[in-house]
Amino acid sequence: MDAFLTSTAVVAIAEMGDKTQLLSLLLAAKFRNKSAIVLGILVATLLNHAASAWLGAWLVGFVSSSVGHWLLAGSFILVGLWLLVPDKEEAIGSRFDQYGAFVVSLVLFFLAEIGDKTQVATVLLAAEFQSVVWVTAGTTLGMLAANVPVVYLGARLMEKIPFQLTRWLAAALFILMGVLALL
Numbered sequence: 001m002d003a004f005l006t007s008t009a010v011v012a013i014a015e016m017g018d019k020t021q022l023l024s025l026l027l028a029a030k031f032r033n034k035s036a037i038v039l040g041i042l043v044a045t046l047l048n049h050a051a052s053a054w055l056g057a058w059l060v061g062f063v064s065s066s067v068g069h070w071l072l073a074g075s076f077i078l079v080g081l082w083l084l085v086p087d088k089e090e091a092i093g094s095r096f097d098q099y100g101a102f103v104v105s106l107v108l109f110f111l112a113e114i115g116d117k118t119q120v121a122t123v124l125l126a127a128e129f130q131s132v133v134w135v136t137a138g139t140t141l142g143m144l145a146a147n148v149p150v151v152y153l154g155a156r157l158m159e160k161i162p163f164q165l166t167r168w169l170a171a172a173l174f175i176l177m178g179v180l181a182l183l
Helices: 002-014 021-031 033-059 065-082 096-114 117-129 134-161 161-183
Strands: none
Touching: 002 117, 002 134, 002 161, 021 033, 021 096, 021 134, 033 096, 033 117, 033 134, 065 161, 117 134
């Protein structure tokens, strides 16, 4: 249960102000069918994070426990530092709009998550907890917790969230997890 709760909290906080949250805002502005957007985000996140969690759990088997301990702790600290760097907003073309809200959301969200901080966090969390199912469930719930309100409440919500503060909080959380792993 620790894997689920930690994964949910870590990804929900790390996702604040992330490019995929901005993508959610853009998709909500483009499409009327909000539930199709949310379903696209859900499926894309499940696919991406399940593969990431599996990779994290698999990698643990190839690294000795003492080396793995240092790599894991250092990785959490590095991701914490990475979170301090704001994401760049990427332009999203409208050439795929004809495929509808679900397909566009699924494809764009899946692609945006590749190499993203939350994907790296999912790999690290799975390596830490060695639980593909609970980490995938937790990171997916965290992703939805951060993005679904943006889809439904849009710009009004984005104006009220202090992204600088949430980015610092997420960075501190990852660095703390790295320090705790060292201890």
